[in-house]
Amino acid sequence: MPVPSALLVLADGRLPAGGHAHSGGAEEAVADGRVSGPADLYAYCLGRAHTTGLVAASLAAAAADGLDPLALDHAADARTPSPALRAAARRLGRQLLRAARAAWPDPALDAVAARHPRGLHQPVVLGLTARAAGLGPADAAAASLYESVGGPASATVRLLSLDPLDATRVLARLAPVLDTLAAEAVAHAARAGTEGPDALPARAAPLLDLTAEHHARRPHKLFTT
Known part of the structure; x- marks a missing residue:
């Protein structure tokens, strides 16, 4: 079965939705010495995919399936203890919604923007965007999971001057895991x-969560999170 082209657009890092400014915690992991090369990056992304990645993917899939966005946003809040990460998730949600309304004009997205000016959590908006683009829950989950590891991998290339081929190899190794988690x-x-x-x-x-709060207080950093 061919991959829907809309999914490729949604998962493309060039979508102007603000993700390039976030490392998914990788900047702190590099600073702490927990990520220093490809093997560490793989372990970091694997753990992230199985925890916050699965949570975000489930929220995105539920939104794409038509569940109440506000109820899902409350669920996302309850699953995000860090105030810094909650604020970042809403900011990313606003940015994604702006890009989504330009790419896939839809009255449902307009209504979300009008009703929730503070923004909804990014995974919820991702699911709503997938729905507006004619995609389903599985597509939303796949895009969300890829984002959860693609961001840290891309950031680590900059943070460590890691060979981009090594980062790509890490993502390729993770692909079967992401497929399982998406299901x-x-x-x-x-x-x-x-x-x-x-x-x-x-x-x-x-x-x-702990390192996100520490990162938020850093005076000098490359990435917002």
Whole structure:
């Protein structure tokens, strides 16, 4: 089955949605010495995909499946302990919604922008964008998971002067894992459709939350998060 072209556009890092300014916690991981090369990057991205990545993908899949965006936004808030990450998620949500309304004009997206001027969490907006683009929950989950590891991989190239080929190799190794997690996210979203957003996963990554707060106080940094 061919990959929908809209999915390629949505997952493209060149989509002007602000993701280039975020490292997904990689900047702090590099500063702390937890990521110093390709092997560390793989381990970091693997852990991120299985925790916050799955949570975000499940939220995106649920939004693409038509669940109430505000209820999903509350669920995202409850699963994001770090104030810095909550603020960043809403800022990214606003930026993505702006890009989405330009790329895929849709009254539903206009209504979201009017009702939620502070912005919704980025994974929720990602799911709404996928829906407006004619994509489904599986597409939204796949795009979200790729973003959860693609951002740190791209950032590490800059932070460590890592060979881009090594970063690409890491992403290629992660591909089967992302496919499995995307299917899991879709299943969680389907369950949330009958049981409500509380049925969505709430896997935590406490170190990411703690280091995000530390990063927010850094006077000099390359990335916002």
